[in-house]
Amino acid sequence: MTTTRSGADxxxxxxxxxxxxxxxxxLLRQEGHTGEITLLGEELDYPYHRPxxxxxxxxxxxxxxxxxxxxxxxxxxxxxxxEQVTEIDRGAAQVVTASGERIGYDVLVLATGSRPRPLPxxxxxxxxxxxxxxxxxxxxxRKWIAENRTLAIIGGGYIGLEVAxxxxxxxxxxxxxxxxxxxxxxxxxxxxxxxxxERHTAQGTVVRTGVGVVELEGAEGHVQRVVLDDGEKIDCTxxxxxxxxxxxxxxxxxxxxxxxxxxxxxxxxxxxxxDPAILAIGDVTCRRVPGLxxxxxxxxxxxxxxxxxxxxxxxxxxxxxxxxxxxxxxDQFDLKLKIAGIVRPGSDIVRRGNPETGRFALFHLRDGIxxxxxxxxxxxxxxxxxxxxGAGMPxxxxxxxxxxxxxxxxxx
Ligand SMILES: Cc1cc2nc3c(=O)[nH]c(=O)nc-3n(C[C@H](O)[C@H](O)[C@H](O)COP(=O)(O)OP(=O)(O)OC[C@H]3O[C@@H](n4cnc5c(N)ncnc54)[C@H](O)[C@@H]3O)c2cc1C
Numbered sequence: 001m002t003t004t005r006s007g008a009d010x011x012x013x014x015x016x017x018x019x020x021x022x023x024x025x026x027l028l029r030q031e032g033h034t035g036e037i038t039l040l041g042e043e044l045d046y047p048y049h050r051p052x053x054x055x056x057x058x059x060x061x062x063x064x065x066x067x068x069x070x071x072x073x074x075x076x077x078x079x080x081x082x083e084q085v086t087e088i089d090r091g092a093a094q095v096v097t098a099s100g101e102r103i104g105y106d107v108l109v110l111a112t113g114s115r116p117r118p119l120p121x122x123x124x125x126x127x128x129x130x131x132x133x134x135x136x137x138x139x140x141x142r143k144w145i146a147e148n149r150t151l152a153i154i155g156g157g158y159i160g161l162e163v164a165x166x167x168x169x170x171x172x173x174x175x176x177x178x179x180x181x182x183x184x185x186x187x188x189x190x191x192x193x194x195x196x197x198e199r200h201t202a203q204g205t206v207v208r209t210g211v212g213v214v215e216l217e218g219a220e221g222h223v224q225r226v227v228l229d230d231g232e233k234i235d236c237t238x239x240x241x242x243x244x245x246x247x248x249x250x251x252x253x254x255x256x257x258x259x260x261x262x263x264x265x266x267x268x269x270x271x272x273x274x275d276p277a278i279l280a281i282g283d284v285t286c287r288r289v290p291g292l293x294x295x296x297x298x299x300x301x302x303x304x305x306x307x308x309x310x311x312x313x314x315x316x317x318x319x320x321x322x323x324x325x326x327x328x329x330x331d332q333f334d335l336k337l338k339i340a341g342i343v344r345p346g347s348d349i350v351r352r353g354n355p356e357t358g359r360f361a362l363f364h365l366r367d368g369i370x371x372x373x374x375x376x377x378x379x380x381x382x383x384x385x386x387x388x389x390g391a392g393m394p395x396x397x398x399x400x401x402x403x404x405x406x407x408x409x410x411x412x
Contacts, residue, residue, distance in 0.1 A: 005106055007316040009035040013095060013103055015085045015251065016111035017041025019050065019301055020282030022066040023308035024109060029075045031312050037077045038103060040095070042084040045135055046072075051301065053138035054162040055331045062138050088255040090275060107277060107315050110252060110265060114245035114283035114299055119154060123216030128223040128238040132159055133245075141240065148172050149237035152226045154213050156183030158330045160242035161196060164205045165332040175206040175234055177226065182209055186244075189343055191362055192374045195355045196332065203333060208234075245299055247284045260286030264297045269323065270314040271307050279314055281307035290323050291342035291371060291389070300328035325390040327382075334358055338379070340386035341372030350397045353378055361385065368394045368412070380407060 005011070012028065014021045017039050025037060041047070049064040056062070072079045080097075087096040094102045116131030118124065130140055141163065144151060151167050153160045156178030167174040176183065182193040183200075197207050212229035216239060226234045247264040258266040258274035264286030271279045282304040289296040302324065309321045327340035335358060343364060353360035361381035364372035369392055373385025384407040388395060393411055400410040 005035065007318075008033050010106040010315055011036040011038075011104065012107045012109060012315060013038045013040065013105035014109040014111055015040050015095060016113055016248070016282075016284070017043065017047050017079065017081065018111060018113045018282065018304075019047065019066065020113070020304035020308055021109070021111040022047035023305045024111065024281060024311055025072070025075070025077055026067060027308055027312045028315060029077075031316055031318075033312075033316060035106070037075075038105075039072070039077055039079045040083045040085055040097065040103070041079070041081050043134060044082045046079070046081070048135060050133070051329075053135070054132055054159045055166065062135060062142070085251060088251050088278070090255050090278070093277060105277070107279060109271075109311055110273070110278065110280040110284055111282050112248035112251065112284045114247045116241065117244040117246050119213065119241045119243060121213055121215050123218060123223065124241065126216055126218040126223040127221050128218070129216055129241065130238075131241045132163065141238075144238040145170050145172050147237075150175065150235065152177060152234055152236035152239040153242060154226070154239060155242035155244070156180075156185075156207065156209065157242055157244060158184065158187070160240070161200065161332055162330060163240055163242065164200055165203070168200075168203045168205050169333070173204075173206075175236065176200070176208065177211050177213055177228070177234070178207070178209045179212045180209065183207065187343060188339070189347075189349060189362060189364065189374060191349055191351070195360075195376075196335075198355075199333060199335065245283065247286070247297065249284050252280065252284070260295045260297065262286075262297065264295075266295065267307070269310060269320045271311040272314055279311045281311050289326055289342065291326065291344075296342075298326055300326070302327050325386050327386055335376045337374070337376050338382040339372070339374045340382060341370070341389040343372045343374065347371055348397065350400050352381055352401055352403055363395070363400060365395065365397060368397070370395060384408075 046069050047066045084098040085095045094104045150173040153176045156176045164174040184193050214229050215227040217225045252265040265280040267280050267285045267287050271281050283299045286295050286297050306324050313320050330337040347364035350363040359377040361375040361378045370388040375382040395410045399405045
């Protein structure tokens with residue numbers, strides 16, 4: 001940090017009031033920061049949990065604040081909601097808001113997250129077509145489901161599959177349309193893709209893979225069908241687009257901060273960008289990730305929280321925390337999935353447990369060392385796998401595959 005103020009006194013401005021920002025603010029005060037903190041968020045809501053938006057749909061469950069609104073007041077944090085930041089003036093060390101205000105900073109933290117990747121197809125702007133990122137999106141989706149509609153889900157990623165599970169549990173119809181030859185092609189092993197496809201199909205979801213969506217057709221401005229690349233038309237009463245997310249890195253781009261090859265603000269183990277006065281945390285970043293060659297982008301709560309801790313260390317001039325093994329979770333029907341490490345082709349997969357019972361773990365080994373674990377309803381296997389990945393601990397595949405042998409006895 002280049003400011004004259006010492007760590008605990010620095011004037012911190014945060015752009016984006018989501019998960020990374022709320023974690024950062026809480027941790028920063030907890031670690032003894034006493035300087036000014038200003039949190040600027042374009043959404044109208046206080047920071048809230050996004051994971052329930054694709055998992056639970058009752059009114060009370062959707063609105064889950066990360067911190068009660070009074071927390072920010074008690075902690076002396078100035079929160080400006082509905083306030084979009086439109087420019088970073090690095091020379092003056094100020095941000096400019098849409099309402100024309102200029103706010104100076106000693107440390108600027110970019111926590112602008114990511115937004116749903118738009119569907120490049122005609123008709124994507126019809127009524128009844130939407131993505132899922134915000135509370136408002138989730139409320140619209142819940143309405144569609146309550147009206148017992150047939151939901152076409154474009155994209156068989158985690159969000160699409162979670163929503164499909166909710167739709168079927170509510171008794172509405174779900175059709176998942178995935179361009180790749182399997183669901184979760186980018187992030188899960190073929191084994192897990194197959195297990196989940198079977199589970200969804202058994203619950204009545206239609207899962208179609210290898211199909212591209214080229215158009216959405218409607219009547220009177222409202223979606224009625226999805227057109228596939230072979231001309232087939234799928235009837236629907238609403239369509240959810242879940243084809244990934246792109247980082248909200250325009251502010252960084254406009255002020256020439258270094259960005260990664262596929263976007264995202266490049267940061268180090270202190271969440272520092274190429275400007276020492278600007279940090280970046282959460283989905284908007286691109287960084288070295290344990291288990292990945294080169295730079296990668298993680299979009300998960302554990303990653304946002306880890307980077308919030310790194311940014312706190314940067315502000316307070318304390319040592320950077322140890323890098324964590326990446327992990328995240330997903331809930332689909334009764335399956336509580338937890339995944340650690342980076343799933344890549346070419347590993348040996350050892351299965352422990354039985355997918356038919358709903359409790360299993362797939363350990364990915366390279367040269368006998370776990371590099372990833374995909375687990376369902378198997379917390380001990382997940383915990384052990386995550387620990388082994390972080391420590392590079394070799395295991396015996398035969399013993400690991402035998403649920404009768406304790407996990408600790410599978411370590412070589
Ligand atoms: C439906 C859904 C389900 C998910 N489920 C899981 C899960 O089960 N497990 C998991 O680990 N992760 C899950 N995630 C991912 C997780 O929610 C994100 O990784 C996390 O929210 C990232 O935090 P963030 O602060 O970087 O971004 P966000 O939480 O998106 O917050 C960024 C905020 O910045 C605001 N902003 C952007 N630009 C500006 C600007 N110029 N000025 C002011 N404000 C701005 C945005 O409007 C937004 O409010 C899920 C995400 C979604 C959408």
